[in-house]
Amino acid sequence: MPFNIQHSTFLVRPELQMSEVIIDQSDFSEERATLEKTWAPARGVIGWLTETGHKQIGMRYIVTAFCFFVLGGIEAALMRIQLAKAENNFLNPDLYNQIFTMHGSTMMFLFAVPIMLGMGVYFVPLMIGTRNVAFPKLNAYGYFIYVAGGIFLYVMFFIGAGPDAGWFSYVPLSGPTFDAGKRADTWAQMITFSFQAARAGDVAQSHPAVCVVDGCDVDHGHLRDAGGNAR
Amino acid sequence: MMVGAETIQSALRPAGPEAARLTDLWWIFFWTCASFYAALMAFFVAAWIRGRQNVEPDVTPATERSHTTAVTAALIVSAIGLLALLVTSVAAGRAVGKFATNSNQLEIEVTGHQWWWEVKYPNPAAPNQQVVTANEMHIPINTHVLLRLDTRDDIHSLWIPNLHGKRDLIPGRVNKIFIQADRPGVYRGQCAELCGLQHAHMALVVVAEEPEKFAEWKKRESLGAPTPQTPEQVRGQQVFLGAPCANCHNITGIDASATLGPDLTHVRSRPTLAAGMLLNTRGNLAGWISNAPAIKPGAQMPPNQLAAGELQDLLAYLDTLR
Numbered sequence A: 001m002p003f004n005i006q007h008s009t010f011l012v013r014p015e016l017q018m019s020e021v022i023i024d025q026s027d028f029s030e031e032r033a034t035l036e037k038t039w040a041p042a043r044g045v046i047g048w049l050t051e052t053g054h055k056q057i058g059m060r061y062i063v064t065a066f067c068f069f070v071l072g073g074i075e076a077a078l079m080r081i082q083l084a085k086a087e088n089n090f091l092n093p094d095l096y097n098q099i100f101t102m103h104g105s106t107m108m109f110l111f112a113v114p115i116m117l118g119m120g121v122y123f124v125p126l127m128i129g130t131r132n133v134a135f136p137k138l139n140a141y142g143y144f145i146y147v148a149g150g151i152f153l154y155v156m157f158f159i160g161a162g163p164d165a166g167w168f169s170y171v172p173l174s175g176p177t178f179d180a181g182k183r184a185d186t187w188a189q190m191i192t193f194s195f196q197a198a199r200a201g202d203v204a205q206s207h208p209a210v211c212v213v214d215g216c217d218v219d220h221g222h223l224r225d226a227g228g229n230a231r
Numbered sequence B: 001m002m003v004g005a006e007t008i009q010s011a012l013r014p015a016g017p018e019a020a021r022l023t024d025l026w027w028i029f030f031w032t033c034a035s036f037y038a039a040l041m042a043f044f045v046a047a048w049i050r051g052r053q054n055v056e057p058d059v060t061p062a063t064e065r066s067h068t069t070a071v072t073a074a075l076i077v078s079a080i081g082l083l084a085l086l087v088t089s090v091a092a093g094r095a096v097g098k099f100a101t102n103s104n105q106l107e108i109e110v111t112g113h114q115w116w117w118e119v120k121y122p123n124p125a126a127p128n129q130q131v132v133t134a135n136e137m138h139i140p141i142n143t144h145v146l147l148r149l150d151t152r153d154d155i156h157s158l159w160i161p162n163l164h165g166k167r168d169l170i171p172g173r174v175n176k177i178f179i180q181a182d183r184p185g186v187y188r189g190q191c192a193e194l195c196g197l198q199h200a201h202m203a204l205v206v207v208a209e210e211p212e213k214f215a216e217w218k219k220r221e222s223l224g225a226p227t228p229q230t231p232e233q234v235r236g237q238q239v240f241l242g243a244p245c246a247n248c249h250n251i252t253g254i255d256a257s258a259t260l261g262p263d264l265t266h267v268r269s270r271p272t273l274a275a276g277m278l279l280n281t282r283g284n285l286a287g288w289i290s291n292a293p294a295i296k297p298g299a300q301m302p303p304n305q306l307a308a309g310e311l312q313d314l315l316a317y318l319d320t321l322r
């Protein structure tokens, strides 16, 4: 009965464990209907775009991150073929440098970081017993900005302006002295997007988590706000 | 195949004590990880087979206890394995990092450039006999050689796998590394830190030879360029001095002392041109001089429009620089 736990029905006693919260057994059909409506998944394309459920967003992070993982893996394979022997001519130096950078950047910023984020977005609310992360819209925004950063990076790569100064944009190589053109900017732009996503996701999910770790109790208002009333 | 391929560039075919130590470490890691992996996979398969046989999960206090024992044992074994690897790794790192105090050690300064190696044998007693070469390094065998690593522009990393691991060249500081070759040979090395467009074409060859042969080589290299003999060679020298070459290159003995490009005093004695890209043949040299960026895009040597006769004269002159 997930929907009839509502603030007004909690009889929280500090001496009780969370699992021992007593639930008033009266009829909540009206409240239930409101909540069902509020928490029902959105429909259609607009629904998909405006979806803010943490499970949905979390799963999108995980699936998208795995797509980038595959791309990064293909890049790794291309590099390994080139490096299989000295003086190999499989990739030209310029393409190699781009693929080298794309691989590292993809694996770190489009796979490793987002997959962690996705796991957190998916599991943290379940683990601490909230309906969603603290800022569901911020969380959804984070996902879209992450995808935008990834797509931007790959579009730039395919039009020949892929970054080529290493996965953390090695200085001084990435500076104006050694890297004329837009390639270092491509990388910086992707990082901006992906870090903004990470920041948004962190803020969105850390709020209730901090609350639990800090021990603010259910009645204190934080978790309730984090779940329902924030919308 | 480029020069240097006589010996395969491989970290698993050590030709010196440092590399041998690292190769041992590599095999220790390989076999430890491989056996752990094999054991883990065996347990997985066993668990899978048992899982298929037991339809009812078997959870009595006795099995619980035996599971706890198994997990604890596995944890202890893994921890011991990791600790053993850590200890061997740190020990190997310390061993190769120890700067030997060998009295007959040799010091070489290696400077990274986009995208070639400058190799200098300082001679404080007689600075005018200092040897400067590029993209090749001669060392006597059984001698500890101290390399001082510096860079003129970007980050680079020197890696001669048959002799040692990598060591970075960082702008604004001098890094050190010791190498030693136990047997004569030609060992290929390369830049191992992404340093720009032609990072891939930044190789060098290390020629390890008997001390007498090394001394001979060094003696020859410390001499200035010979005076041109034939009219063709004389004209070639004039072409060199008339063209912009002297703005970037040094040839000891004539009015050319720039250091933006490789020292050319003995350019034709080197095995390769353009940091391992081309074999040092007359034809390759002609192509390189005419249009270096076409061969090595981004290389900081401009194309040179020389008349055919001038080019032939220039090549004849460069041929004397051995």
Ligand SMILES: [Cu+2]
Pocket: B112, B115, B155, B156, B157, B191, B192, B193, B194, B195, B199, B202
């Ligand atoms: Cu380099």
